[in-house]
Amino acid sequence: MSFDRLSSLESQPTTWRRDDDPQYRDDPEFHHLTESLSSQLFTLTSNISRLSNQIALLGTKRDTERVRERVHDLLEETRTGFKDIGEGIKKIQTWENVNPSQKWTQQKLSSEFKATLEEFQTLQRRALEKQRASAAASRTALEEASPSAAAADDEQQQQQLEEQPRLANQDEVDFQEALVIERETEIRNIEQSVGELNELFRDVAHIVHEQGGQLDIISENVENVTNDTRGANVELRSASRYQKKARNKMCCLLVILAVILAIIVLAATIG
Template sequence: MSFDRLNSLEAQPTTMRRSEDPHYRDDPDFDRLTESLSNQLFTLTSNITRLSDQIALLGTKRDTERVRERVHNLLEETRSGFKHVGEGIKKVQMWEDVNPSQKWTQQKLSSEFKATLEEFQTVQRRALEKQRASAVAARTAVEEGEHAPADGTSHEQQQLLEEQPRLANQDEVDFQEALIIEREAEIRNIEQSVGELNELFRDVAHIVHEQGGQLDIISENVERVTTDTRGANVELRSASRYQKNARNKACCLLLILAVILVIIVLAVTLG
């Protein structure tokens, strides 16, 4: 899922205008929760952008321990954020007795959550590929160092050459082994996170379905309510004009009757 889709979702109104929603009622708890979740999703989107930039440095000349530390911290922070937001999204989807405006908000948050989570999963898989490649390269370097050929030297010379740098070589081997263990641990961590977030994604989708969340028709339903409301307003204005005209006619008839009555009374009196 691309950021273009997410941007298009953000451009949509979160709720209908209150004047267009005949069922609107104040629900501050719902409003606070959805506003908080929307802000957290924005933060997660920013994290994904920063994370993508850092992952692009892995395996290049600019790959440093500092870069890997930033990647690790951003992955952990973003994973935790998605788990927290996911629980909030599930709570919003299970909100009871929602009006059309709140249904629209449910749809928007659910769509944003799924789009952002898909983007993060893509970035996580890129990080996983980079970590695997790095671990393989480190393992290969260690194995090649342990079996380096010594052509053109006698057995004694080879022993001497091996003994002199042995401590330095062992330090390098130990360092590479430590890096391999660290990279493999990060790989397992990312793989576990991908699985957990996939499960969270399925949970949210299931809840949306269970709550009658046919999200593709909510917009149509809300628009229908808006149209019906506007139609009702037109009918009310028409009825108001009709009643006003009827009152005017009644007043005219009463005035005519009063004039006739006065004429009759005068005629009788003068006669």
């Protein structure tokens, strides 16, 4: 169901609502929760924009540990945000005694959440691909450097003067290996997050589908009422035209009868 159609539903007249009906009373708690969820979604959208810029730097000359740290922090923050908002979205969908306007709000929030989450999942997969490529390249370089380090250890007694450079070289190898292990751990975390958020995505997609069906029913009912109203309006106009024509005919008949009566009276008077 398109947002254009949803917007048309929202703009429909609501004069038929009864203020004394509990179903249509204002619900401050519902309003507060939906406003909070909208604000959080806006924050996540901003995070996604920044995350996209940082991921674009991975694997380039501008790729640094600082960039990777920002990517990591943004991924963690955004993942947590989506999980929190997901719980709020589910709560909104199970809200009792909602009116048509609130149903529209439910659908709008769910659809926005689903679209934003889908965008984040795409970024996560892109970050995962770049992390895997970087980790693979680092692992290959580390494995190629390891034999040199081992050979250097075998020559330790013969080349005493090179002891310090060798130790420095080994320290660098150990440091690079630690970085590779850290990147591989980050890859596993992203993979796990992708799986968790995929499950959340399916849940919300199911909710959107169900809410879409409900809004279709609301839309159909509103359209039926609108069509019935238009039909009644046409009938009233037809009846009004018919009555006007009938009055005109009656007036003509009265005029004719008056003329005939006047002629008869005048004839009788002259005779």
